[in-house]
Amino acid sequence: MKKHLAGLKIPRIKIHIPRKKHHPPGTSPGTIHLKEKKKTETKVVVTRYTKDNHEELSFNNLLDVFKYKNLDGVIWINIVSFKSIDEFKKFGEHFNLHSLAMEDVFNVGQTPKLEVYDEHNFICFRQLTNEGSLSENEIDIFFLNNLIITVSENGTDPFEPIRKRIQLPSARHRKHKADYLLYTILDLLIDEMFPVLNSIGDEIEKLEDELLEDPVKETIHKIHEIKRKLLVLRRVIWPEREVLSQLYRNDRGFIKASTKIYLRDSYDHSIQLIEIIETYRELASNMIDVYLSSVSNRMNEVMKVLTIIATIFIPLSFIVGFYGMNFDTSVSPWNMPELKWYFGYPFVILIIILVSGGMLIYFKKKKWL
Numbered sequence: 001m002k003k004h005l006a007g008l009k010i011p012r013i014k015i016h017i018p019r020k021k022h023h024p025p026g027t028s029p030g031t032i033h034l035k036e037k038k039k040t041e042t043k044v045v046v047t048r049y050t051k052d053n054h055e056e057l058s059f060n061n062l063l064d065v066f067k068y069k070n071l072d073g074v075i076w077i078n079i080v081s082f083k084s085i086d087e088f089k090k091f092g093e094h095f096n097l098h099s100l101a102m103e104d105v106f107n108v109g110q111t112p113k114l115e116v117y118d119e120h121n122f123i124c125f126r127q128l129t130n131e132g133s134l135s136e137n138e139i140d141i142f143f144l145n146n147l148i149i150t151v152s153e154n155g156t157d158p159f160e161p162i163r164k165r166i167q168l169p170s171a172r173h174r175k176h177k178a179d180y181l182l183y184t185i186l187d188l189l190i191d192e193m194f195p196v197l198n199s200i201g202d203e204i205e206k207l208e209d210e211l212l213e214d215p216v217k218e219t220i221h222k223i224h225e226i227k228r229k230l231l232v233l234r235r236v237i238w239p240e241r242e243v244l245s246q247l248y249r250n251d252r253g254f255i256k257a258s259t260k261i262y263l264r265d266s267y268d269h270s271i272q273l274i275e276i277i278e279t280y281r282e283l284a285s286n287m288i289d290v291y292l293s294s295v296s297n298r299m300n301e302v303m304k305v306l307t308i309i310a311t312i313f314i315p316l317s318f319i320v321g322f323y324g325m326n327f328d329t330s331v332s333p334w335n336m337p338e339l340k341w342y343f344g345y346p347f348v349i350l351i352i353i354l355v356s357g358g359m360l361i362y363f364k365k366k367k368w369l
């Protein structure tokens with residue numbers, strides 16, 4: 001493989017490789033540094049609902065949502081973005097958010113996980129999209145008995161479909177507590193990976209056709225790009241499956257039995273995703289072998305044509321070399337009558353044509369052409 005790729009210049013693959021931000025060694029746990037959060041405008045969407053009522057409001061200040069701490073019904077505080085760390089610290093202190101969980105919000109690049117604290121529970125999940133290139137968005141979730149707090153890393157709001165469902169009086173959310181809302185959030189993030197994998201599957205199908213018809217240098221670059229996308233997907237979905245498993249099997253009571261049935265369905269979806277990813281990874285690895293085989297076969301075809309051409313010219317070189325000997329026939333006991341024959345030149349041309357044609361017919365019958 002190295003021999004075939006030695007002279008191949010592969011362009012740099014622009015796929016984001018997440019790196020976990022960290023504090024200097026020895027920093028106190030739960031410490032949040034200002035440099036780790038870019039300043040932006042605050043945007044918060046608060047959804048509160050009961051069986052009979054629904055309320056949805058937007059705020060530009062985290063302090064404005066303090067009044068929702070002890071209200072009845074299910075309360076969902078979706079923090080799309082916030083302006084300053086001090087603002088988020090005050091918000092966290094008011095809602096009794098653990099300092100380690102708040103630190104994880106700022107130190108992006110966390111592995112998907114479930115953390116159980118005395119004050120609340122904390123989940124880190126990742127949203128993946130594939131619009132030209134694969135991108136990630138970390139979603140941090142704090143949840144209590146009737147309160148859900150979600151924080152988006154990149155300042156986007158992926159939960160509009162869920163809010164539209166909650167607005168319907170017949171929505172299943174109205175009949176359940178916050179644990180069902182938690183399930184729908186996680187289920188949305190899991191199911192969003194299926195379109196990502198479908199787009200990668202389409203890329204693999206196109207590459208397979210390209211490999212069989214006309215593989216070029218850029219083909220190997222595309223294959224490596226797909227392999228790296230699948231590696232990112234695998235790194236995300238495996239721990240997320242473990243999070244769903246922990247939620248499904250927990251016995252602390254914050255997930256009701258009626259919701260566990262739905263969590264089991266999301267867990268099954270995560271297993272399906274893993275199976276698809278592993279299948280695609282195997283296909284991508286096989287495509288590299290197919291590429292090398294195609295390049296080798298094409299080289300063999302070129303070498304076969306060149307070998308046939310060289311073989312045809314061997315007897316022709318002998319003929320012209322034989323008649324090109326500079327012997328004086330007047331003093332030689334051997335006589336070459338063709339040298340002084342009037343039709344000697346066209347006779348040699350005819351011999352060359354017959355020999356070449358005969359060899360081509362022979363190669364054709366042997367199916368070497």
